[in-house]
Amino acid sequence: MEPRLKTSKKWTAFPGDFVEQIKNAFLENFGPQLKGFDLLIEGRIYPKEIILSVGFVEKKALRQNNFEVSMDYKQDEAVDRIHDAIDVTASMVADYFENDGDIEFPSDWQEFEFEKLKVWCRHSTVNSRLEDEADRLLGLDDTGLVKGSEDEDELIPEGGEESPEETENPDVPPKDRNKLH
Numbered sequence: 001m002e003p004r005l006k007t008s009k010k011w012t013a014f015p016g017d018f019v020e021q022i023k024n025a026f027l028e029n030f031g032p033q034l035k036g037f038d039l040l041i042e043g044r045i046y047p048k049e050i051i052l053s054v055g056f057v058e059k060k061a062l063r064q065n066n067f068e069v070s071m072d073y074k075q076d077e078a079v080d081r082i083h084d085a086i087d088v089t090a091s092m093v094a095d096y097f098e099n100d101g102d103i104e105f106p107s108d109w110q111e112f113e114f115e116k117l118k119v120w121c122r123h124s125t126v127n128s129r130l131e132d133e134a135d136r137l138l139g140l141d142d143t144g145l146v147k148g149s150e151d152e153d154e155l156i157p158e159g160g161e162e163s164p165e166e167t168e169n170p171d172v173p174p175k176d177r178n179k180l181h
Contacts, residue, residue: 001042001053001128004070004109004120014043014052014082022086026054029090033097040064040128043082048072052085054093055128064127065101067092070109070120081117088112088119 003011014022023041027034037056044051050071057064069088073081095103105123112119 001044001051001066001068001126003044003046003049003051005046005049008046008049011044011046014041014045018082019043022052022054025086026090026093030093030097040066042128043085045078050078050081050085052082052089053128054089057127057129062127062130063125064129065096066124066126066128067096067105068122068124072118084114084117084119088114088121092121092123 013019019041022043023039026039026041034056037058040053040055040057042053042055050073051068053066053068055064055066067089069085069092071081071085092105096105105121107122107124109120109122112121
């Protein structure tokens with residue numbers, strides 16, 4: 001699962017019990033349609049975006065359908081945005097099944113509006129189990145709480161400088177930012 005924002009490097013996975021709750025909700029709502037499929041739920045919390053991926057793959061098949069949603073969030077709204085992401089992915093999955101899989105979703109992040117919020121959605125066919133196994137074989141699997149880049153320099157956008165909105169404190173008026181108090 002690739003983040004939408006270039007600055008999204010370090011992340012934390014959704015807690016396991018929360019992932020189980022999401023999985024159970026999808027099985028409850030789409031049980032008949034998911035018969036014969038493995039349901040895979042993955043969620044990541046980055047410093048500025050939340051991503052939820054709901055995927056399913058037929059047993060013994062390679063192609064996995066993933067419905068991914070990315071949302072910007074503020075720290076105190078993280079749980080609300082996760083719930084919004086669940087609603088959006090459920091809507092995508094419902095559309096998929098209502099059209100017998102004959103529906104096109106964007107393969108790159110595309111912005112939509114959902115209940116007056118900006119959400120970015122996409123569909124992929126990456127088999128997350130194969131990706132995880134490849135990472136394990138290459139020694140790239142990470143079992144720590146915070147995953148991703150260890151190099152803080154990688155958090156600086158292309159061009160070599162941090163953008164003003166990422167470094168300036170919005171609580172300090174622009175003319176006072178360079179003053180020591």
